[in-house]
Structure formats: structure tokens, C-alpha cells
Amino acid sequence: MPLKILGLAAVLGWGIVSARKCENISVSVDIEARTADFDLETPVSSVDVTDFSLNLFRQGHNFTEEIVTSYRTTSGEYEIAATYCTPDAGPGHVVQLLTHGIGFDRSYWDLSLNDFNHSYVHEAVEHYGYSTLTWDRLGTAQSQHGEPVGEIQASLEVAALRALTTKLREGTLPCREADRFSTVVHGGHSFGSYHTYLLTAQDPTISDGIFLTSFSQNGSFTDVAGLGGNFVPANANPSFAFYRDGYLSYGNPSALQAALLAPGQFDTDMLKFAGTMTQPFTPGEMLTIGGETNTPNTYGGPVLIITGSKDMPFCGGDCLRTGLPVLSSIPESSSAFMANARPSRCFIVPEAGHALNLVRWLS
Ligand SMILES: *[C@@H]1O[C@H](CO)[C@@H](O)[C@H](O)[C@H]1NC(C)=O
Ligand SMILES: *[C@@H]1O[C@H](CO)[C@@H](O)[C@H](O)[C@H]1NC(C)=O
Ligand SMILES: *[C@@H]1O[C@H](CO)[C@@H](O)[C@H](O)[C@H]1NC(C)=O
Ligand SMILES: *[C@@H]1O[C@H](CO)[C@@H](O)[C@H](O)[C@H]1NC(C)=O
Numbered sequence: 001m002p003l004k005i006l007g008l009a010a011v012l013g014w015g016i017v018s019a020r021k022c023e024n025i026s027v028s029v030d031i032e033a034r035t036a037d038f039d040l041e042t043p044v045s046s047v048d049v050t051d052f053s054l055n056l057f058r059q060g061h062n063f064t065e066e067i068v069t070s071y072r073t074t075s076g077e078y079e080i081a082a083t084y085c086t087p088d089a090g091p092g093h094v095v096q097l098l099t100h101g102i103g104f105d106r107s108y109w110d111l112s113l114n115d116f117n118h119s120y121v122h123e124a125v126e127h128y129g130y131s132t133l134t135w136d137r138l139g140t141a142q143s144q145h146g147e148p149v150g151e152i153q154a155s156l157e158v159a160a161l162r163a164l165t166t167k168l169r170e171g172t173l174p175c176r177e178a179d180r181f182s183t184v185v186h187g188g189h190s191f192g193s194y195h196t197y198l199l200t201a202q203d204p205t206i207s208d209g210i211f212l213t214s215f216s217q218n219g220s221f222t223d224v225a226g227l228g229g230n231f232v233p234a235n236a237n238p239s240f241a242f243y244r245d246g247y248l249s250y251g252n253p254s255a256l257q258a259a260l261l262a263p264g265q266f267d268t269d270m271l272k273f274a275g276t277m278t279q280p281f282t283p284g285e286m287l288t289i290g291g292e293t294n295t296p297n298t299y300g301g302p303v304l305i306i307t308g309s310k311d312m313p314f315c316g317g318d319c320l321r322t323g324l325p326v327l328s329s330i331p332e333s334s335s336a337f338m339a340n341a342r343p344s345r346c347f348i349v350p351e352a353g354h355a356l357n358l359v360r361w362l363s
Contacts, residue, residue: 011296019126022085025174026056027135029163031135032075033155036288039067041245042149046232049248053231056225056286064287068135074156081142082106082135084175085125091179092131094208095168096124099161099216101190102260102286103250104355105141105279106134107191111357113273116134118357126168131179137192138283139247141279148246148282154191154292157285159199165206185209190354191281191312192291198292200299204340210306214311214330214354219292221316225354226286228312230260234280246278262310262317262353270358296337303341305333306357308352 043052056271057062081105086092100108109132110121137142138160139152145150167173167200171180186207188196193212200207230251234240240249250256256274263279306328319329327333332346352359 014020019088020085020122021088022083022121023175024081024083027082027167027173028077028266029160029167030074030075030077031156031159031163032135033153033159033363034071035070035074035150035155035284036064036068037070038064038284038287039069040149040287044233044245045249046236049231049233050219052248052283053227053229058225059223062290064290067287073339074151078138078146078160079144080135080138080160082133082164082173082300082347084109084131084133084173085110085121086131086179086220087125087129088276089129091177091181092125092234093130094183094185095131095133095179095181096185096187097161097168098132098134098346099186099188099192099195099269100134100140101192102136102281103190103256103278105136105190105277107277108133108355108357111277113274113358115359118356122348130185133164133168133173134278135160137195139282139285143283145244145247147284148244149253149284149287152282154195154198154285154288155173156290158195161195161199162203162206184210187211188213188215189356190214193291194292197225198295199299200301201295201297204297204299204301207299207301209302209304210299211306213356214314214336215307216311216314216319217307217334217336217337218314218330219290219293222289222313224316225259225313228255230258240280243280244288248286249280250278259312260353260355262312263357264310265308265351265353265359267309267360270360274355274358278306300340300342301343303338305331305334305357306349307346307348308354308356310351312353313355 193215232251234247234249
């Protein structure tokens with residue numbers, strides 16, 4: 001059937017594009033990474049957590065550097081919760097390995113909001129024929145949790161991302177049909193973009209293409225956005241009771257809104273929805289974000305950066321205000337960090353905030 005008719009059938013609701021098969025899997029990965037030991041007592045009370053934020057977001061200070069005492073090798077077998085999706089017609093030629101950001105889990109890529117109207121996976125699989133693998137980052141939601149200061153850090157999560165990539169290439173994921181892919185594209189949102197960036201910085205041949213959403217390498221705005229997130233102890237909230245002491249979460253709906261959404265660009269049901277799906281994160285992650293983005297990157301494949309013009313954490317609410325006539329946007333400055341990328345594109349989504357999949361449809 002010609003594509004056009006398929007499209008029409010879909011619009012008419014003929015149901016022929018039911019169109020994807022998804023499977024939830026648990027993947028064991030054997031990983032090893034260099035993690036940092038910090039002179040930091042696990043922040044447990046809300047006073048401890050706010051103190052942690054005040055230290056972390058202090059201007060002119062690198063708190064990570066101030067409290068790091070040594071480095072060690074952390075290794076072991078970890079359980080990762082993931083979802084593998086393929087078009088009904090069979091696996092795509094390309095698989096996209098998608099990593100979520102701080103405060104979300106893998107469902108960020110497949111939002112059920114408004115009948116999956118905001119689902120990235122829905123578009124990628126059903127309309128463009130990709131296969132996708134989404135995963136809960138180590139420490140998050142259904143993936144294995146760990147010690148929140150010295151263990152669950154960026155480097156260990158990137159090691160898990162590398163292990164998942166290998167399993168996709170070898171066809172060794174524990175799926176009903178373990179498809180084998182020679183083309184793996186990596187995509188990220190926010191902290192997940194940083195992981196994708198670091199992955200390719202460590203191993204420039206590992207990916208056939210990367211896209212980094214809600215991303216820039218300008219760290220000037222994380223302090224204001226971080227404080228706006230009003231972090232609190234996660235397990236004070238009954239729905240996060242299964243997280244151990246030391247995990248953090250956004251303090252309330254206003255904190256989520258400040259960190260993730262732009263004025264006028266979301267519906268209130270989106271904020272409510274974000275509140276039901278948000279997940280905790282760790283001090284160890286917050287302390288190791290900066291080290292990821294400062295790593296030089298010689299990756300020579302295709303790079304696409306997509307950031308909302310009103311992104312608060314990475315553009316301070318205005319990506320176009322660069323202060324430099326030669327620089328068209330703040331995320332554009334990443335072209336200097338990834339000078340070998342070919343092709344390299346940067347797209348600024350007008351008016352959008354940080355949670356790009358939670359931007360309302362323009363009417
Ligand atoms: C996978 O797990 C999620 C969350 O637990 C659930 O909402 C979803 O329906 C599951 N998907 C499949 C295909 O079983
Ligand atoms: C989502 O909503 C928009 C705006 O109402 C509409 O144009 C689009 O077709 C919808 N997409 C899906 C997948 O339902
Ligand atoms: C802060 O210090 C850490 C540890 O030395 C380092 O990895 C990171 O790049 C530094 N961050 C910035 C923004 O300089
Ligand atoms: C970050 O962006 C701001 C505003 O455009 C600019 O003044 C500053 O120099 C940038 N910092 C870096 C490290 O690029």
C-alpha cells in the first residue's frame with residue numbers, strides 16, 4: 001500500500017498502524033568504572049539536602065574538586081531495566097539507544113500522556129521504522145539502585161550504556177528475539193545527553209550517530225536552575241519509599257516546573273503528569289556531571305543537538321542570548337568541543353523549555 005494511503009488509514013483510525021512490539025527486559029551488565037570518593041556525609045535530612053545544594057551551587061567554587069579525596073575502580077554485575085521496541089514489521093535497520101535525564105526514568109521517551117501523543121518512541125518506531133532501546137539509568141526506578149554518593153555516579157552509568165551498546169551489536173539482549181544491529185545511534189535528554197557525550201568521548205567509534213537534546217556545555221546556568229529544583233530527601237515521599245537514604249528529588253510541583261518547563265509552553269495536565277512520573281537522583285550524579293562535559297571529544301560521526309530556546313539549566317532561559325555576534329546560540333558552542341563531528345547540526349526549538357517531550361503542541 002502506498003505510504004500516503006497508509007497515512008490516511010491511520011488518520012481515519014483503521015487501526016492498521018497498531019505497529020509496534022515492545023518488551024520490558026532486565027539486563028545484567030558486568031561493568032567497571034573509575035568512581036570518586038568524596039568527603040561528604042550522605043545527606044539524609046531536608047536540612048542536609050539543602051546544605052548540599054548550597055555547597056554544590058556556590059558561585060566560583062567547584063564543590064566536586066573541594067571534597068574529592070581519591071578515586072577507585074567500582075565494578076560488578078548490575079541489573080538494568082529496559083524496554084526494547086520494534087516496528088510490527090520487524091526490526092529497524094537502525095536501533096536508537098535512548099538515555100533519560102535527571103528526574104525522569106525511561107518512560108520519558110514514551111510518554112503515555114494524551115494517548116501517547118508526546119511519545120518519542122511512538123514517532124521513531126511507528127512512523128520512521130527504527131527500533132529503540134530505552135533504559136532506566138543505574139540507580140533509577142526499576143534499575144538496580146546503589147550507594148548514592150560514592151557508587152551511583154556518571155562514569156558507572158556510562159559503563160552501563162557501553163555494555164548495552166555491545167549487547168545490541170552482538171544481539172545478546174535477553175529479548176524474545178535478540179536482534180543484532182550493525183548501526184546503533186545514541187540519543188539523550190539532559191544528563192542522558194551528557195552520558196552520550198562522554199560515551200563517545202571515551203570511545204569515538206562506539207556510535208554511528210548521536211543526538212543530544214536539552215543540552216549545552218555552558219555550565220553558567222546550572223546553579224540557578226539547580227537551586228530552583230528545591231531538592232529534598234526522596235524517600236520522605238511515600239512513592240519513593242523504596243529508595244534508600246541519600247537519594248534526592250524535586251521538592252514540589254513548582255520545583256519541577258522551574259527545572260523543566262517554560263512559561264506558556266505547557267498545559268497544566270503536563271505538569272501534573274510530570275509530577276506522577278518524576279524519579280529521584282543521587283548526590284553522586286550531581287557531583288560528577290561537570291566532569292563529563294569538560295571531557296574533550298574527538299567523535300567524528302554525525303551529531304545533532306536539539307535544545308529548547310527557553311531551556312533554563314543549559315541556556316539560563318534564553319539560548320539565543322550569547323553575547324557574541326559570531327555565536328548564534330549557546331548550544332552551538334559545542335561545535336568547538338566536537339570539532340571532528342560530521343555532519344554537525346544544532347537546532348533550537350522556539351519557545352520550548354528543558355523537558356522537550358513535555359512541550360504543548362503549537363496551535
Ligand atoms: C513495561 O513496564 C511499564 C512500567 O512498569 C508498563 O507501563 C508497560 O506497560 C510495560 N510494557 C510492556 C510491553 O509490558
Ligand atoms: C497529537 O496532537 C496534535 C495536536 O492536536 C495532532 O496534530 C497530532 O496528530 C496528534 N498526534 C497523535 C500521534 O495522536
Ligand atoms: C570540577 O572538578 C572535577 C573534579 O576535579 C572536574 O572533573 C570537573 O571538570 C570540574 N568542573 C568544572 C566545571 O571545572
Ligand atoms: C555561557 O553563556 C553566557 C551567556 O551567553 C556567556 O556570557 C558565557 O561566557 C558562556 N560561558 C561559557 C563557558 O561559554
